[in-house]
Amino acid sequence: MRENLKRERLKKNMSQKEVAINLSLSEITVRKLEKGDRNPSLATAKNFAILYNKKLEYLFPDIFLVNNDTKRIQHVERISN
Known part of the structure; x- marks a missing residue:
């Protein structure tokens, strides 16, 4: 979970729906993000x-x-081995 993203929304006293409207996104997208x-x-x-x-x-x-x-790190480890 992206705690900072959720924390900032709550600091602004906004619902996921309000964020979605402000950013022209669906509420489901905001929730998944x-x-x-x-x-x-x-x-x-x-x-x-x-x-x-x-x-x-x-x-x-x-x-x-x-x-x-972590994906990049794993990729680099495979290359170097």
């Missing part, structure tokens, strides 16, 4: 960052932080 069941497009991620006035790395650390990039 918060749960981590779906990844946003870069444009959608930027829209969240603007809405919450937070960095992409903070809202989506599993996508935008290199330290959390």
